[in-house]
Amino acid sequence: MNLRGRSFLTLKDYSRDEIDYLLSLATLLKDKKRKGILGDSLKGKNIALIFEKPSTRTRCSFTIGCIDEGGHPEYLGSDDIQLGHKESIEDTARVLGRMFDGIQFRGFSHENVEKLAKYSGVPVWNGLTDSYHPTQILADFLTLKEQFGKLEGLKLVYVGDGRNNMANSLLIGSSKMGIDITILSPKSLWPQGELIEICKDYANTSGSKIEITDKVEAVEGADAIYTDVWCSMGEEDLAAKRIKALKPYQVNDQLLAKTGKAHTIVLHCLPAVKGNEITYEVFERFSELIFDQAENRMHTIKAIMVATLGNE
Ligand code: CP
Ligand code: NVA
Helix, strand or coil, rough: CCCCCCCCCCCCHHCCCHHHHHHHHHHHHHHHHHHHCCCCCCCEEEEEECCCCCCCCHHHHHHHHHHHHHEEEEECCCCCCCECCCCCCHHHHHHHHHCEEEEEECCCCCCHHHHHHHHHHHCCEEECCCCCCHHHHHHHHHHHHHHHCCCCCEEEEECCCCCCHHHHHHHHHHHHHHHEEEECCHHHHHCHHHHHHHHHHHHHCCCEEEECCHHHHHCCCCCEEECCCCCCCCCCHHHHHHHHHHHCEEHHHHHHHCCCCCCCEEEECCCEECCCEEEEEHEEEHHHHHHHHHHHHHHHHHHHHHHHHHCC
């Protein structure tokens, strides 16, 4: 599989086989790391890490993933560069494209990551925008594969803000990979109709089922329940409204009991607000798995960089 030179902006641009390939490569790199074997596939490559929003997992995954493969990462926070203050995204992209071999962007507008890819001429990886968080999905799917040995036919229920970057990306990824995906959320927070239509097309090919509902009974039969914060970065002033709307959708023991399954797992992309989207007890019970999921960010992000920029 040759993904050289490709950007990674949303999973819409990647086929099922390509996503499978990235997951297999991540497993291989995870194995190597466990054995203490590092690679040199990014040797001589300079990688820019632009962050308009804060990050623990994504930043550390790109940094360590890059260094493990012999590359050089450069962190560029929003106060460190001209971007957004004195220089347009197009000009910043053209400058960075002359100096760097790859660019990670975490920020607000999805349009900006698209412009970076268009104008820089080097692979650009989306480390989260308001609309999508595709690198997170690879870590989530690697974790599901490790737990269940497969993706196809699993039932994944995302509970919470159904129109945020995580819900959107899980919808895209699941419908591509043959995972039955339920978005469980109050109607006011459902995903955009246009995205649902696109994902229905993917589901027709993959055999996945899509359900968008506000009925908590929909968790029945779930293999995995997934949640995320009720207020994404940049939406902090909506907290009171969101808590009111989403309280009935908290991942707690009562909700888990409705799955009717003894072995439903709980995933969270982190960071978590315990007491809001998930109770402290449920979080701690599944914490090993949730932190496996966090660790898998590094192996999967490394796989993306190696596949699109590596020297092999
Ligand atoms: N899950 C995730 O993207 O975490 P960070 O915000 O810490 O990068
Ligand atoms: N929806 C969250 C995801 C954090 C990884 C946010 O955008 O803040």
